[in-house]
Amino acid sequence: MQESPNPLVPTGWEAGVMIISILIVVLAIVAWILLLVRKPLTPAYRLVLALAVLMFPVLGPLAAILISLRAPRPGRDVLQGRQD
Secondary structure, three states: OOOOOOOOOOOOHHHHHHHHHHHHHHHHHHHHHHHHHHOOOOOOHHHHHHHHHHHHHHHHHHHHHHHHOOOOOOOOOOOOOOOE
16 A cells, blocks of 8 residues: 655645745845845835835845945945045
């Protein structure tokens, strides 16, 4: 007689889907934190990026993270070391 698999133990593809889901949630949380912390972004720009995070689960957070990190910080010259 063949044993049936335990229904409480996740299969391989279920574990993979869980890992991918956790990564997407972590990516969104990091994007939200960066949107709240980074000051150089205007409120309208933050709103657009926040909507992108909500509407596009993978590309939205990636875009928000990249744009937040590439925004110039106040008090620093864009061209480092250049004095006029």
